[in-house]
Amino acid sequence: MEKQNSYTSSFKEFLFKILLPLFLIVGAAGLIFNYFFEKKIILKSQVSGAYKVNRILTETYPDEIPIFGSSRAEMGIIPDSLGHDYFNYGLYGTHYDVTLFFLEQECKKIKKRPWIILNLDLDGIEIALDDISNYIYNAHDPAVRELLGKEYKPYFSIPFIRYFGRFENIYRSYLTDKVAVSKIVDKGAAIEKQVIPQKEFDKLVAERIGTLQVFGINPDLKKKLFYIITTHPERVFVFVIAPYHPCCFQGYNFDAVNDFMKLLRSYKNVKVFDFSRLPLPDNMFFNTTHINYSGAVEYNHYLKDSLMQMGVH
């Protein structure tokens, strides 16, 4: 009996002196940290993916012309160079499942201006969520949960803990926004400033040559894209292909992409601008598939002309 008592008192001591206070301290500190992290870091950084997901879900700007797409949108289109009301929702590492998520949310909104700019990549219409930290802040939203699919984890609903291992990713975007050492940031866009030395760029070109690119189409995404286009005749969908280095075109199946562009152009409310073969010198590329700031200035000059010609104002 005495042994049993010392046994339970030892456990009680552990429970009340260590375990419960530990949960309380870490819990309280975590909640405070979580509050400031979300309010002061996530919501104050326009280039972070988490901000962009939250913005498309919770904010409506009737005059805004959104730009959706992958890193080629984020790193290639400078909103202010096109006009006052553009915002770049491009997300690094993502593909058309994410682009269509943004597009769906955008089409739910009542807007004064019909135009939506969609970046189209030469590797087609595929699935890539990339950094999960982009979606955690809004993981409670049914649309985000659907987008995450199997990637959704129950702990995404626990404040503080849900960012475990991902604080850094979001903080990196915040620093990019506020300090911007190597990038130019502008309304969601984050464009590389640096010019890659020719020797290094030649290495990148050599690596790229021989890696055959294919324009792949996920049938479900294609179906969804055309469903959105047809059910929203009031909106104008402007597809743009950003410049690629010519080395990417060796062995590339242009027929597939041309067929797809032809199909897109058959819709009245769709415009397609292909700048993939815009002749740019090597020093305007960050790598073979992304342009740097000088390249973006040049590309945006042509893009702006094209948009003006079709009456975007």
Added chain:
Amino acid sequence: MLFNSLAFLIFFPVVTLLYFLLPHKFRWFLLLAASCFFYMFFKPEYILILAFTIVIDYFAGILLENEPDKIRRKKYLVMSLIANIGVLAVFKYYNFINSNITGIALLFGCKNHLPFLNWLLPIGLSFHTFQAMSYTIEVYRGNQKAERHFGIYALYVMFYPQLVAGPIERPQNMIHQFYAKHKFDYNNAVNGLNLIAYGLFKKIVIADRLSVYVNQVYNNLDYANTLSTLIGVCFFSIQIYCDFSGYSDIARGTAKFMGYDLMVNFNRPYLSKTIAEFWARWHISLSTWFRDYLYIPLGGNRTGKWKWYRNLLIVFLLSGLWHGANWTFVIWGALHGFYLIFGLLTKNIRGSFIRFTGIEKLKGLYTFINQSVIFILVTFAWIFFRAENLHKAKAVINNLTQCDFSYNLNQLTMQKGPLNFILSFFVLGLLWLSYLLPANLKMKHNLLFLAITTFIIIILGKNGEAEFIYFQF
């Protein structure tokens, strides 16, 4: 199951709670079943290999104890060792030996027709094989009674905290603990929790952080210059220490929580002032295994000078091979053997030089210089340990010797960004700060330590359930 996984976060409290709720006589069974589950979480079928060695060594132990005839006893021991080493040879060394035979055959214009085996190395094979071997050797030597309870013997080999990456325990230290009644003890629980938290901090916050830069350097040697390669190889020294010692801390912590004492496997090795001291502080359970079962039987240092050096070299070459079936590991072991022998050969000259300069009077500086030299030597040897092959190791050394200290932010951060680079140095600072704590983590302010460590793990930890480096051995 990984210690740094969500599964373990559930497994550990459930098993521990059941352990203390169950009557003592059923606890061995719970621990054995939990250990099987823990091991089978990786790849279930490999438990059969473990079962094979357990059965062999269990009966070998009983036969050894019952047999009065010395020659027969020796035969039983040799048979048990052959069975254990045979398993290692097949799963770990067969392809290595075969590829070397192919290389030699090609030199003579012949063809090797032996097939290569497409088997994965069972996790922690070298660890539990060595632990099983230590049992039969100790029974043979008469230092340990043969264990008659099959379940307890199986638990000795399979005890889940140290099953896949040590510490490699001795039967004298472990078996009696499985018979002892462990009741819940506040001090054990707190100390165990401290060890687990510190181990997770070392693994998730430091090792996994540094691995980002290290992997980038080793995978892009063409891109790295002298400075980034130097940082990469130094980071690897810390990474492997935090990875492995972190595992050992978690193992000791989980065992301690239930009242079991596992041996200390690491004792701040980078504070060593000599290579001999380094090996007395690094992977202590393996160094002492080789000392007791190989070095001393070979004659240790109680033979002639050259035989002594030979013994050292044999031990370190085999230690290298124990780590992996690759020439890079052999060279890593040989380098450590060479360091020790060179140290012994030059002991008098170095002593005279130190006395001549009078540097030993400046104690702090003298210690710092010694520790730095040991860190540099050990770090150089780690290059071979980390490189996948000799060509890669050579490329690392080429990068280090080309003296390209040109400044380029992308090259310096290895394209992983300034934040990762800064955080890598920041966590090193945290590691240094943690050295101000008592080494056994028995302290007054346990709650504060646990709260701060947990907070740091959540904020700075890398999420990805990265495997421990030593699992591959």
